[in-house]
Amino acid sequence: MSRIYRLGTIIKVVIRYRLDELVGAEKQPFLRRGLLKVARIIPKNKQPRGVRIRRALEDLGPIFIKFGQLLSTRPDLIPPDICEELDRLQDNVPPFHSEEFIGIVERELGMPVDELFQQFNRKPMASASVAQVHAAVLPDGSEVVVKVVRPGIEKVIQQDIRLLLTIARWVEKNTADGWRLRPVEVVQDYSQTIFDELNLQREGANASLLRSNFEQSPLLYIPKIYWNYSNEKVLVSERIRAIPVTNMGALREKNVNFKLLAERGVELFFTQVFDHNFFHADMHPGNIFIDASNPEEPSYLAVDCAIMGSLTEADQYYLARNLLAIFRRDYRQVAELHLLSGWVPPETSEADFAAAIRTVCEPIFQRPFSELSFAHIVINLFRTARRFDMEVQPSLVLLEKTLINIEGLGRQLYPELDLWATAHPFLERWVKNRFMPNALMETIKRHGPEWIEQFPQMPQRILDFLDQPRIQATSLPRNTRRTAAREQAKKRPLLPLAGAASLGVSLGLAFPFWGQSLQHLPVSSLIFGSAGILLLLLRR
Numbered sequence: 001m002s003r004i005y006r007l008g009t010i011i012k013v014v015i016r017y018r019l020d021e022l023v024g025a026e027k028q029p030f031l032r033r034g035l036l037k038v039a040r041i042i043p044k045n046k047q048p049r050g051v052r053i054r055r056a057l058e059d060l061g062p063i064f065i066k067f068g069q070l071l072s073t074r075p076d077l078i079p080p081d082i083c084e085e086l087d088r089l090q091d092n093v094p095p096f097h098s099e100e101f102i103g104i105v106e107r108e109l110g111m112p113v114d115e116l117f118q119q120f121n122r123k124p125m126a127s128a129s130v131a132q133v134h135a136a137v138l139p140d141g142s143e144v145v146v147k148v149v150r151p152g153i154e155k156v157i158q159q160d161i162r163l164l165l166t167i168a169r170w171v172e173k174n175t176a177d178g179w180r181l182r183p184v185e186v187v188q189d190y191s192q193t194i195f196d197e198l199n200l201q202r203e204g205a206n207a208s209l210l211r212s213n214f215e216q217s218p219l220l221y222i223p224k225i226y227w228n229y230s231n232e233k234v235l236v237s238e239r240i241r242a243i244p245v246t247n248m249g250a251l252r253e254k255n256v257n258f259k260l261l262a263e264r265g266v267e268l269f270f271t272q273v274f275d276h277n278f279f280h281a282d283m284h285p286g287n288i289f290i291d292a293s294n295p296e297e298p299s300y301l302a303v304d305c306a307i308m309g310s311l312t313e314a315d316q317y318y319l320a321r322n323l324l325a326i327f328r329r330d331y332r333q334v335a336e337l338h339l340l341s342g343w344v345p346p347e348t349s350e351a352d353f354a355a356a357i358r359t360v361c362e363p364i365f366q367r368p369f370s371e372l373s374f375a376h377i378v379i380n381l382f383r384t385a386r387r388f389d390m391e392v393q394p395s396l397v398l399l400e401k402t403l404i405n406i407e408g409l410g411r412q413l414y415p416e417l418d419l420w421a422t423a424h425p426f427l428e429r430w431v432k433n434r435f436m437p438n439a440l441m442e443t444i445k446r447h448g449p450e451w452i453e454q455f456p457q458m459p460q461r462i463l464d465f466l467d468q469p470r471i472q473a474t475s476l477p478r479n480t481r482r483t484a485a486r487e488q489a490k491k492r493p494l495l496p497l498a499g500a501a502s503l504g505v506s507l508g509l510a511f512p513f514w515g516q517s518l519q520h521l522p523v524s525s526l527i528f529g530s531a532g533i534l535l536l537l538l539r540r
């Protein structure tokens with residue numbers, strides 16, 4: 001009954017904001033077409049469609065608001081006017097009772113609050129859909145914030161996720177672009193994301209790793225996690241005292257070096273994505289603060305590490321080379337890289353794709369570099385690829401949204417920011433270092449034992465690899481075949497790297513026998529050397 005009542009509420013909100021107008025009635029079955037026509041007796045809502053969708057999600061409550069926030073991170077799927085409105089969704093939720101908060105803390109940590117903390121502020125600092133935060137002081141005098149998952153939220157989420165899946169299946173089946181938008185997969189991704197947010201231990205682990213990555217860096221500070229006071233339902237972390245990045249007046253009063261601050265934001269983004277391959281994917285202004293204690297050397301502080309992103313090695317490599325190729329205006333290489341990466345179907349015409357990219361990028365490059373929008377270029381690139389049947393790459397879209405936030409923040413701090421002047425040398429250096437001998441040796445050290453262990457199966461695996469295209473061409477459905485081809489394409493850049501690594505292992509094994517006849521070389525060295533040559537030949 002509760003699900004039926006909730007569905008009724010959703011229908012009322014849909015009609016109130018005339019969201020039925022967004023569905024083409026002529027494409028629906030007879031019965032649905034009749035219901036849509038009945039609904040349209042109600043006077044039209046003259047607000048833009050983005051505003052109507054945003055307000056409907058706000059009326060439906062916290063879970064739908066967070067879903068809207070997730071959709072705003074998908075500019076490859078959602079039209080710009082709707083994305084812009086969804087970006088405005090605010091997750092302000094009335095706090096639940098402090099006594100209930102205290103009860104959860106005491107139950108989870110096994111001690112009364114008065115014994116756990118020297119001081120505990122019963123008034124919430126902040127309240128959101130998933131969790132609530134209070135200030136406290138530990139027995140040793142450390143100022144902390146205590147975060148607790150909202151009671152009963154899991155049941156509410158499960159109920160709303162089931163309804164969202166029902167709606168997503170309907171959209172997938174009854175709209176022209178449903179198969180490409182993959183709404184069911186989007187809802188499932190959202191489900192995974194929001195259930196991950198319920199596990200505060202996971203958030204704490206993310207924060208600890210990010211803190212460790214920047215421990216010796218002036219770019220970013222992440223609050224310390226107090227693990228003795230934390231678990232899946234309670235998270236206690238260091239309280240920071242800093243200026244919110246949106247408080248431009250306070251930053252100006254401190255005479256902060258805005259140019260350096262903006263450039264550091266760009267460097268921070270690329271360091272997380274390429275050097276660490278672990279990036280804060282929720283860097284909206286509410287989660288970012290500025291340490292202006294040294295105005296000439298300002299640095300960032302970040303909170304709320306529930307949503308983090310990472311890329312595959314292949315996606316890292318292709319993304320870096322794509323960005324470099326775009327700014328060299330080498331559109332044919334951009335097209336070639338999209339095909340090699342498997343981001344677009346293998347049957348895509350390289351020449352047609354290059355021409356399409358040139359069409360959207362050339363007008364942008366008529367502006368000075370300092371006026372170019374890096375995020376705008378990436379969005380245009382993905383939109384162009386979508387016309388060529390590019391399937392959604394969730395990790396890349398999460399990165400795209402983070403880049404949009406970082407660039408918007410940088411331009412807010414320093415409007416003359418030349419993002420490319422910071423990004424270009426970083427990307428050039430990263431691509432170059434990827435093939436330096438020390439990087440190769442690190443790969444060998446890391447994977448060498450596994451390679452040796454698995455080497456007896458290598459000949460059969462190579463044969464299987466060669467057979468895959470033939471099998472896919474004959475025995476798989478179209479969609480499955482495309483997915484398999486994309487995965488196959490992602491393996492191609494690893495062949496020369498694996499080949500070089502195999503030759504490196506061969507030389508390492510042969511080194512003690514240098515100068516002796518071939519028959520004295522260990523068999524393992526000969527096997528690795530042969531495999532390395534074969535892998536390099538396969539790449540051709």
